[in-house]
Amino acid sequence: EAQVTQNPRYLITVTGKKLTVTCSQNMNHEYMSWYRQDPGLGLRQIYYSMNVEVTDKGDVPEGYKVSRKEKRNFPLILESPSPNQTSLYFCASRGQGGRTEAFFGQGTRLTVV
Amino acid sequence: GESVGLHLPTLSVQEGDNSIINCAYSNSASDYFIWYKQESGKGPQFIIDIRSNMDKRQGQRVTVLLNKTVKHLSLQIAATQPGDSAVYFCAGRGAGSYQLTFGKGTKLSVIP
Numbered sequence: 001e002a003q004v005t006q007n008p009r010y011l012i013t014v015t016g017k018k019l020t021v022t023c024s025q026n027m028n029h030e031y032m033s034w035y036r037q038d039p040g041l042g043l044r045q046i047y048y049s050m051n052v053e054v055t056d057k058g059d060v061p062e063g064y065k066v067s068r069k070e071k072r073n074f075p076l077i078l079e080s081p082s083p084n085q086t087s088l089y090f091c092a093s094r095g096q097g098g099r100t101e102a103f104f105g106q107g108t109r110l111t112v113v
Numbered sequence: 114g115e116s117v118g119l120h121l122p123t124l125s126v127q128e129g130d131n132s133i134i135n136c137a138y139s140n141s142a143s144d145y146f147i148w149y150k151q152e153s154g155k156g157p158q159f160i161i162d163i164r165s166n167m168d169k170r171q172g173q174r175v176t177v178l179l180n181k182t183v184k185h186l187s188l189q190i191a192a193t194q195p196g197d198s199a200v201y202f203c204a205g206r207g208a209g210s211y212q213l214t215f216g217k218g219t220k221l222s223v224i225p
Binding site for chain 2: 004031035040041042043044045048050058059090092102103104105106107
């Protein structure tokens with residue numbers, strides 16, 4: 001089954017404790033991206049990657065890092081989480097020439113206290 | 114840049130009626146638009162897309178209309194069912210860009 005898998009689905013952490021949210025897709029897609037979703041603000045792009053070792057900032061990259069060492073994985077890294085990063089996070093992927101971001105993960109609800 | 118928004122935050126319809134969800138965009142150079150459905154506790158799910166060289170596209174029970182003159186698109190859902198209850202997002206992409214800009218969403222509630 002074609003899918004984008006995020007882990008964990010839920011996470012509560014403390015300010016300053018480094019964390020990683022993993023994202024994996026099994027569709028051999030080139031393009032992957034991370035979004036955060038906040039009430040009243042909709043979906044905002046954090047980072048995206050057009051292929052292995054190619055990443056770029058989205059609209060709200062501050063406080064986040066990503067890496068793309070292999071095609072299927074695109075982890076989101078919060079080196080020093082802060083409460084304003086409490087949000088619902090989505091990873092998405094698409095192939096070249098295909099529908100843009102046709103596949104989203106199930107989401108990771110992060111709470112930073 | 115691209116700015117995409119929805120006219121109404123909530124919409125309630127009777128089961129069996131048709132639903133129309135509207136969206137406006139600001140970038141006249143946008144060349145691609147998508148509608149997504151997001152059910153509670155799930156990620157956005159692709160519904161239908163349309164390119165700027167079209168003004169209408171139909172899927173199963175859904176139709177997207179694009180009016181480039183007034184920079185407006187709409188999603189029509191025929192014979193709305195309880196399973197259609199969700200938040201619907203429009204998204205647009207500027208020509209030559211990989212990035213999508215999402216609207217804030219309209220919550221559709223279907224009254225049995």
